[in-house]
Amino acid sequence: MKRGSPIIWISFGLVSLTLSLMMVGNVLLKVAPDQSEDALWYRRSLAEVLAVQYSKLAERTEIETMQITMQALVERNDQIRSVALRRADGQVLSQAGEHQKEWVRRPGDESTFDQVQVPIMNGESRWGTLEVAFRPLSESLAGGIVQDPWIQFLALMAVCGYLGYLTFMKRTLRQLDPSSVVPDRVRNALDVLPVGVVLVDPQDRIVLANKMFGDRVGAGPDALMGHDLCEFPWEAGRSNAVEPELPWIMARKHKRAAPALPLELRKGDGEVRRFVVTSSPILDDREALRGVMVSFHDVTELDQANSQLRDANTELEASRAQIMHKNEELETTNANLHSEINERKKAQAEREELHQQLMQASRRAGMADVASSVLHNVGNVLNSINVSTDTLLKTLKKPMVGDVCRIASLFHEHQNNLQTFLTQDPKGKQIPSYLGLVAESLSGSHQTIQAELDSLVKKVDHIKHVVLSQQDIAHSGSIRETAVVEELMEQALMMGMPEPEKYGIRVVREYAKAPTIVTDRHQVLQILVNMITNAKNAMVEYPANSHCLTVRIQLPADRRGLVRLEVSDTGSGIKAEHISRLFAQGFTTRNAGHGLGLHSAAISAKNLGGAILAQSAGEGRGATFTLDLPLTVAEAAA
Numbered sequence: 001m002k003r004g005s006p007i008i009w010i011s012f013g014l015v016s017l018t019l020s021l022m023m024v025g026n027v028l029l030k031v032a033p034d035q036s037e038d039a040l041w042y043r044r045s046l047a048e049v050l051a052v053q054y055s056k057l058a059e060r061t062e063i064e065t066m067q068i069t070m071q072a073l074v075e076r077n078d079q080i081r082s083v084a085l086r087r088a089d090g091q092v093l094s095q096a097g098e099h100q101k102e103w104v105r106r107p108g109d110e111s112t113f114d115q116v117q118v119p120i121m122n123g124e125s126r127w128g129t130l131e132v133a134f135r136p137l138s139e140s141l142a143g144g145i146v147q148d149p150w151i152q153f154l155a156l157m158a159v160c161g162y163l164g165y166l167t168f169m170k171r172t173l174r175q176l177d178p179s180s181v182v183p184d185r186v187r188n189a190l191d192v193l194p195v196g197v198v199l200v201d202p203q204d205r206i207v208l209a210n211k212m213f214g215d216r217v218g219a220g221p222d223a224l225m226g227h228d229l230c231e232f233p234w235e236a237g238r239s240n241a242v243e244p245e246l247p248w249i250m251a252r253k254h255k256r257a258a259p260a261l262p263l264e265l266r267k268g269d270g271e272v273r274r275f276v277v278t279s280s281p282i283l284d285d286r287e288a289l290r291g292v293m294v295s296f297h298d299v300t301e302l303d304q305a306n307s308q309l310r311d312a313n314t315e316l317e318a319s320r321a322q323i324m325h326k327n328e329e330l331e332t333t334n335a336n337l338h339s340e341i342n343e344r345k346k347a348q349a350e351r352e353e354l355h356q357q358l359m360q361a362s363r364r365a366g367m368a369d370v371a372s373s374v375l376h377n378v379g380n381v382l383n384s385i386n387v388s389t390d391t392l393l394k395t396l397k398k399p400m401v402g403d404v405c406r407i408a409s410l411f412h413e414h415q416n417n418l419q420t421f422l423t424q425d426p427k428g429k430q431i432p433s434y435l436g437l438v439a440e441s442l443s444g445s446h447q448t449i450q451a452e453l454d455s456l457v458k459k460v461d462h463i464k465h466v467v468l469s470q471q472d473i474a475h476s477g478s479i480r481e482t483a484v485v486e487e488l489m490e491q492a493l494m495m496g497m498p499e500p501e502k503y504g505i506r507v508v509r510e511y512a513k514a515p516t517i518v519t520d521r522h523q524v525l526q527i528l529v530n531m532i533t534n535a536k537n538a539m540v541e542y543p544a545n546s547h548c549l550t551v552r553i554q555l556p557a558d559r560r561g562l563v564r565l566e567v568s569d570t571g572s573g574i575k576a577e578h579i580s581r582l583f584a585q586g587f588t589t590r591n592a593g594h595g596l597g598l599h600s601a602a603i604s605a606k607n608l609g610g611a612i613l614a615q616s617a618g619e620g621r622g623a624t625f626t627l628d629l630p631l632t633v634a635e636a637a638a
Helices: 006-029 035-059 063-076 137-144 149-176 184-191 211-217 247-254 300-396 400-413 418-423 426-473 485-496 521-540 597-607
Strands: 080-087 092-096 115-122 125-134 196-200 206-209 234-236 258-266 272-283 289-298 481-483 505-511 517-519 547-554 562-569 611-615 623-630
Touching (some): 035 115, 063 080, 184 211, 211 272, 211 289, 247 289, 481 521, 485 505, 485 547, 485 562, 517 521, 517 623, 521 547, 597 611, 597 623
Parallel strands (some): 505 547
Antiparallel strands (some): 080 125, 196 289, 234 258, 562 623
């Protein structure tokens, strides 16, 4: 609440009263001159003088001089707007300025403040009229009101009177101010208190206020002097449901200290200050009330801090509830996660076990493919052995052997007369020639038997090599050992296709010089036998005039550190959509296949640190299988 000091308002009122009295005295006693009357007298006097001058000029008919002087008059005198000399018959003899526009003709010789007309006489008869149009008197007075001595006098009296009254009131009220009896040190002590302190008289008027209270209500301590403390916009604190009686009124009525009460003060800018107010009556020796001392404890910031603390506490409680809820969810999720992890571990263990079983099954399936191929090859060789054995049996069963036995029996019967029997007996005479025939026949049979026996030896030896190779492949474990790449390829050819001519297949070997490597030869043989067997089956199932199996050993320039083994056929080929699925478990294009051979070969190649690839130009255009192995030289490995 901001209000001016009472001294200022009293001084202003006294000045206003003084000026009012002076203006009333002027109206009654005519102390100050009337500016409008002076102006009117001046204009009439000027018009009379001009009328005399222009009448003389008119008598001498000096119209031109009259025109010049009128024009000069209008230009030099800013109060005159136009001038004209009009004859009695109404004819304008001479004029200056816009007289037709400015002049308004009136009946008779009546003049006004703005238009003055002076008759010009010739003897006793009227000769003409001088018409002078002045600037309106209101404009003249408005422009010169500041220069009016009376106005200047009133302004001087207002300023000097205000300063005089203000000084007088200050000095006078200082002697009458009850707070003046308070020493300066006490006043200073009150000003430094952290609470607002106010002394009110029995009529609740402020007689003393410290600086803290003035700062809180928005006014200086001196400006609060004489104000009724109840006039401030006090409101009950939030803790009170009913509007309470003001504490200093309670202290004044009951003449005892009032309990602390919360009050709110709403300032003009909308700011609300909250106080805890305590009041104590000031009593004299006769227990008469002299006033009330009121203290205002400003708790606005404390209430705001408490409100913020309550809001923060509410938010903290809400956050705590959310955290507890999240913790419960987290514990539930954690339990589920542990359960899921255990299940996944169990599933992973089962998956690994299944993978090992699948690996073993794939290996056994691959070995079964190799064993099947080996058994097939052995069966073919056994068929040849059966043929050779049958030939030997047929040769041995010829009748020549029986005839030789009968001749030997005849010799035994006629051993005493053998000469006579051979020379004279007809049967004996035929024996020498017959023995020549038998000898010739036995010689041919001997050669046949010898050839068949040699063939049997070779075929049995071939079966032994095939079985030994199968035993090498079936050898368990992953043992790295030195191996010659060409020998590996040749051994795989012997196992996978020992008799290519039987199937009408021509074998072409393209071997580059490759160093001895260190690898698991058993897994390499299994992969190569699988590749060669698949190539043979593809060519057997795809009849053609001729088929060619090409086996290569290369050291690719673009893949240093690798040795490449290729098996190319001219068989049925592979469809483009099947290329990406060849090495998947269970995929096969053969009716009799089970889809494990190439899958097992791919896993074995990966275990060896290499890779197996397949290429085909399309169905009916053959295929090429490539095995890349790390080129680990035997010397480097040693």
